[in-house]
Structures are given as C-alpha cells and as structure tokens.
Amino acid sequence: MNIKIVFVGTSDFGIPSLRALKESRDVDIKLVITREDKPKGRGLEILPPPIKIEAGNLGIDILQPPSINDDETIQRIKSIRPDYIVVVAYGEKLSTEVLSLPKKGSINLHASLLPELRGAAPINWAIIRGYKKTGVTTMLMSEKIDAGEILLQCETNISADENAEMLHNRLSHIGADILPSTIIGHFKGRIKPRPQEIERVSYAPKILKEHCKINWEETDGIIHNLIRGLSPKPLAFTYLDDTLVKIVKSRLSDAEKSGEPGEILNITKEGALVSTGARPILVTELQIAGKRIMTPYQLLQGRQIKSGQRFY
Incomplete structure (x- = not known):
C-alpha cells in the first residue's frame, strides 16, 4: 500500500506524528508544508519552525509558503495528487479549495476529546478548567474549524500537578500513536467517520493576557x-x-x-x-x-x- 500524503504542521507538537508517519510502510510523505522562518527571542534571531528542522532531518521535501491557500501552493499540492492532507498544529486555516484537493480528504489531529475544547488552546484550557481527563482526536476537516467528523480518539487522565508543557508532550505522542492507524483505517474503509455531538461542544480560545x-x-x-x-x-x-x-x-x-x-x-x-x-x-x-x-x-x-x- 502507498498512501500519498502532504503533511502540514509547524510546532513541535507535530514532530512525533511526522516521525510516526515517516516510519509507516503504508504512508508516503510527499511534501511537508510549514510556516515561514520567523524572528524569535530577545535577539529576534530568524529561526525555522520545528517541523522544518525535523522534515529536513528525515529527508522530506519542504515548502514554506506565505500562505497555504495561495495559488502557487495549491498548484504544488495538485501536482502531487495526494490521498490525504494531514494537518497537525499548523497555525493557519485551510481554505475550502485546499481541503478539497486530496482524493480521500483532509485529516486533522486535535489535542482534545472533541467536541469538547474546540479552538487554539485545548491543552491549556483542559488544565485551567480542572478537567480530570482529556485526549486527542483525529477528524476529517470541514470548513468550520474543529467541527469535522470524528475518526479516532484516545483518552488520558490529567494528573493533579501536571502542567501544560507536560500534557502537551504526552498528547503529542498519544496523537502520533493513532495518526497512522487513522489514515490507514480510513483509507481501507475500516474507520467510519461520525458526527460530533453538537450539545457537547465547548471552546478553548487563544490565551490572552x-x-x-x-x-x-x-x-x-x-x-x-x-x-x-x-x-x-x-x-x-x-x-x-x-x-x-x-x-x-x-x-x-x-x-x-x-x-x-x-x-x-x-x-x-x-x-x-x-x-x-x-x-x-x-x-x-x-x-x-x-x-x-x-x-x-x-x-x-x-x-x-x-x-x-x-x-x-
């Protein structure tokens, strides 16, 4: 089996997932799309995104467009004819046109048990709100953010003194454990998407001062x-x-x-x-x-x- 994907991600949350997909015999990562290098720290040194560094180490082609939704990027994705676009912590909303490019759909890994904690900061808000458990969800992406049909979920307990960094690191590996099986299971028709329960929706907005x-x-x-x-x-x-x-x-x-x-x-x-x-x-x-x-x-x-x- 040769499932062609375009991996889209930026932060270090996606590194375990990228490695897991690279190691899968059934998945072929044709391209990694990540954000542009940006100034960081007090010295404003221009630094690459963590995913760019990891993709380079793994020998995968990298693209860093100003926007994933621009015409040049769309044409590049079209030329690959991927089965899936796989998004893990990218940081930009994908347009309807981009979402429609892969043959089988676009899959996102989200760091909560959807439909709870839709939004930009699910890890932080799970702890702030005193949740005893959380997890990860893979879903088929839709035009509305974090509202797509659920594919797989994996639950984990939150310990009493666990902070956001600790939980972030654990969830990144839990997500990497289920992402390859999500893609393969959906490709083979073994995983059937199911709609989110609207009455259980909650939100995790960007953290502000x-x-x-x-x-x-x-x-x-x-x-x-x-x-x-x-x-x-x-x-x-x-x-x-x-x-x-x-x-x-x-x-x-x-x-x-x-x-x-x-x-x-x-x-x-x-x-x-x-x-x-x-x-x-x-x-x-x-x-x-x-x-x-x-x-x-x-x-x-x-x-x-x-x-x-x-x-x-």
Whole structure:
C-alpha cells in the first residue's frame, strides 16, 4: 500500500506524528508544508519552525509558503495528487479549495476529546478548567474549524500537578500513536467517520493576557489550575507592590484558611504560603519582572520578598 500524503504542521507538537508517519510502510510523505522562518527571542534571531528542522532531518521535501491557500501552493499540492492532507498544529486555516484537493480528504489531529475544547488552546484550557481527563482526536476537516467528523480518539487522565508543557508532550505522542492507524483505517474503509455531538461542544480560545491574571479571592484549586495550565508559558501573573510577578509553579497545601487573599503568610525552603479565597496555596517557583525564575526562599534571602506582603 502507498498512501500519498502532504503533511502540514509547524510546532513541535507535530514532530512525533511526522516521525510516526515517516516510519509507516503504508504512508508516503510527499511534501511537508510549514510556516515561514520567523524572528524569535530577545535577539529576534530568524529561526525555522520545528517541523522544518525535523522534515529536513528525515529527508522530506519542504515548502514554506506565505500562505497555504495561495495559488502557487495549491498548484504544488495538485501536482502531487495526494490521498490525504494531514494537518497537525499548523497555525493557519485551510481554505475550502485546499481541503478539497486530496482524493480521500483532509485529516486533522486535535489535542482534545472533541467536541469538547474546540479552538487554539485545548491543552491549556483542559488544565485551567480542572478537567480530570482529556485526549486527542483525529477528524476529517470541514470548513468550520474543529467541527469535522470524528475518526479516532484516545483518552488520558490529567494528573493533579501536571502542567501544560507536560500534557502537551504526552498528547503529542498519544496523537502520533493513532495518526497512522487513522489514515490507514480510513483509507481501507475500516474507520467510519461520525458526527460530533453538537450539545457537547465547548471552546478553548487563544490565551490572552486577561486570562492570565490571578484572582487571589478564588479557591486554591482554581488558582493552582490556572498556574499549571499556563506553565511554562505564558505564565499566570500577579503584582507585588507595583512589580509584575509571574507564578511558575505551585502546590496545594493542607494549611487552614487564614489571612487576606494574596497575603504571603510564610516563606520556607518549600515555598511561599499564600492566602486565597479558600485554603492557602504553596507557591514554589516565581519570576519577578526582569529576573530569572527563582524560589520564594531565594528571593527572601535577597530581601526581594517577605512574609506579610500581599499579591494583588
């Protein structure tokens, strides 16, 4: 069997999937389409997308158009006559024309159990909203984003202290496990697409700054979920006096409720015990604006933080 595909992806989430498809004897990756190189970091160094680097290492042809929907790219895809376009974390909506180019359809790997958490940030919102489980979905793409018919799904539990990066990495490998079998199963007619249950639809919009501000009057559980759901980036934030402080890591505690919300009750080598609207929470890593990530105890030693101060 020789299933011809065009792989479309940008971020490192797609790397395990690209490798898995390359290793499949039944799948032939004719082309990888990824985004253009972009400036990144403080020095604004021009860097290639992770998928470009991996595709180069695997010896696959690469195309980096300004838009996947431009005429030149469409003609290139047409010349390949692929069975499938396979999209994993690309970052641009595919036009109806592009979606219609492959013979068998366009398949997307999405990092949630659709129809829950449609949108750009399903991993972050699964943790922020306190989900106990999530997973990945492969679907046939439709004109409406993340609304296509479901092919396969795989569920996994979210642990109590798992952050967004940890879950991202796990889901990228779980997705890679089911993507080849999705393509082969659909190609052979063994996997029948099924519509999403509209009454169960929820959304996971792009994370904005307004989503990242900690409200210390919330419960310790809600605050802990926000911190880990935004770690390691963009990070939940608060203020100490007039200084921006990003909270990198936290832990739930057994301490009894006391103090005003946001008040730093105590600082030890374990972390800073901070009052919330319920039990206090233990902040174990934070970053003051312009500084490196440190523990509260290190900041206490440098007299940059002390008990009795209040986050707001």
